[in-house]
Amino acid sequence: MSKDKLTDSKLRTAKPEDKEYNLGDGDGLYLRIKPNGNKMWLFNYYRPDNKKRANLSFGPYPDVTLAAARERRRQARALLSENIDPQTYLQEQIAITKARDEASSNTFVKIARQWLDMKRHDVSEDYAEDTWRSLEMYILPELANKTIDLIRAPMVISLLRPLEADGKLETVRRLCQRVNEIMSYAVNHGLLDANPCADIRKVFKKPSKKHMPTIRPDELPLLMADIINGRLDATTRCQIEWSLHTLVRPNESAGTRWDEIDLESKIWTIPAERMKMDRTHRIPLTKQAIALLERMKPISGHRPHVFPSYRNPLGHIHEQTANAALKRLGYGGRLVAHGLRSLGSTTLNEQEFNPDVIEAALSHADDNEIRRAYNRSDYFEQRIKMMQWWSDHIEAAAQGWFSLGGSKGLKIVNS
Template sequence: MAKTKPLTNTEVKQAKGKEKVYKLSDGDGLQLRVKPNGNKSWLLDYYKPYTKKRTSIGLGGYPAISLADARKLKSKFRELLAKDIDPKEYKDDHERIQLEAVSNTFKHIATNWFEIKKTQVSENYGIDLWRSLENHLFPELGKLPISKVTAPKVIEVIKPLAAKGSLETVKRFCQRLNEIMTYSVNTGLIHANPLSGLRAAFQKPVKENMPTISPEELPELMKDLSYASIKLVTHLLIEWQLHTMVRPSEAAGAAWREINLENKVWEIPADQMKKKRGHNVPLTEQTIELLNRLKPISGHREHIFPGDRNPRTHLNEQTANMALKRMGYENRLVAHGLRALASTTLNQQGFDGDLIEAALAHVDKNEVRRAYNRADYLERRRVMMGWWSEYIELAKQGKVGVSNATLKIVG
């Protein structure tokens, strides 16, 4: 068989369109295809590995791909064939990987991760989490392919926060970034998490407990609260949180539909809780009285503590904090510290520590004990919560330290 004579640049350039499509061969499977309209393109004919089925792959159009370029591509693909790799499959995989790299940006992957994450946290926490990504990470990292997110780039983004001393914020970003990158690994988008050691690049925040007061200072707080120049709904919110021992966001977001007066229980749904686990709070005589005072104000609305500007929603979870600050408790007590005040008092009075942890909605890591506790603790917690409400009433009267011994009931 005569060997195919290689094409010349002149032959390729001067090839004209005919009535039908035709091909000019350069040898070793490389073909110049010429269409009737004069358009020219390169093809490589080859036999597929293993099946030996004849096929072809497009190498690009002329003159964008010159004769020399086409020959280089032919040599590259012939090398693949020598290794039993199908050039067309190789090209398609390479283009797919490139397309995924461009489309799988950090923001796109973070969005997919958040769809799962938000089912595991409370609604308010989820909103804050997403807002933090939008404000601090997406502007610099959002359009970056996930495969291009590296520790040095992320450190440059977070460094200004660390310089300002916002070390707790830096810590949270490191945690969230690692969760997003781990999600990327688990979904096959990257092979390893390049941010696994990110925390080590920044100074650790000094853990600070939420400011709170001692049980002995509770009478002073109740007296200050009674004279405080704050709105009635805010006043009742602080008392409600104190009695129920819930978190500020859970108290502010309380809804009338969650109140079960027949069983005297506040049934907080899972989506309102930090750990995404429903939480039942026994209602005492005092908390029911608070509800009675609120009924004329918000009983016709969805939320127990309606917002000032928009009563169709609820008070902001920071409302109680701002009120305590105006009352002179800045750096002494925050709304979250009311939980610590309750915990300290109940522990000092000898109540069962597991009961107190259950009242605070802290999740027991022991699953077997947790299941038992949830089934067994409600009635025992009802006794403890009743004692705590009575204790608060005594504090209002300035009698704590005199009659509280008669109230002591060990759970």
């Protein structure tokens, strides 16, 4: 062995000095000995890209033995022969290992929980519980402990085929949407490059569109009498009347927020993320709709939502609460909350209001794609007049009963 090569004996007996110094082993490998006695293996080389000198640490001695240090030198020189910077290569390997370790901890159930925690800010607690229950029942038994990067569309599709065979097409649609959102959440947080489940809904049969049960326009006076005389609490009753006056969807009505209301301009603006068509919807507020808000102010004016949840005051009333109330009033199978929109649409069409204005009030998208592209008007000024007529019509239909949105007073029968 050359006298210039290091030996274990020489390494063990090397003493610290006032200044750090190096013991060389050749081919760029040396041991740096510091005044405090620490000994560190270093590999000195020229970077392939710019030919500048650089040092790469191989770790401390004696943790890294002489033989191990020489093997690392051999590996580094082999990389240099391929014009690969060993320091860059090492950093990349560390990053890959870290990413692999993180990926192994990112199970589907973990990411699903994170997604739902984020979603809880925009939905009621009841809706969040229903969402998680559906995942626990149909998705998590098979996918819970699989890492998110291993989830593939065929896995999810095979889990949902039995539901499709049973005719539970609406459940399939909702689960497709939820899995898709979870995977998109993973993409947006850098855990996946793409969402493999983005289009899984396209392989299933579509749920058939069912017309929501509703009543005839001439039955509105009876409905108002039943609402007014029924044993409904103030929040539920106000929310039903609010839905009737504004003609919005049940979930949009239930989730009404005070910060969406501009009383000075008499406009309620529902943000795109709360709308079915993912576009902002403005609703002109009639004097009766504003009266309903005034009724709710003492109850919820200090809270985020106009119609607060009974179990969680910071959340909002469940979108099915109005349906349950209508059922208790004897309208089971005849009228649901969504049917209030149909009632309003039918009445307004019978009064020969402009169909485009009515569709805009209902926030419907034009079925004609070309016409939709050119017609971007929301007919707001025309809707102001039409919606005030509709609210006046509702008030008149109360026939002397006290509508909360009316001007005759308040009559609530507490449950």
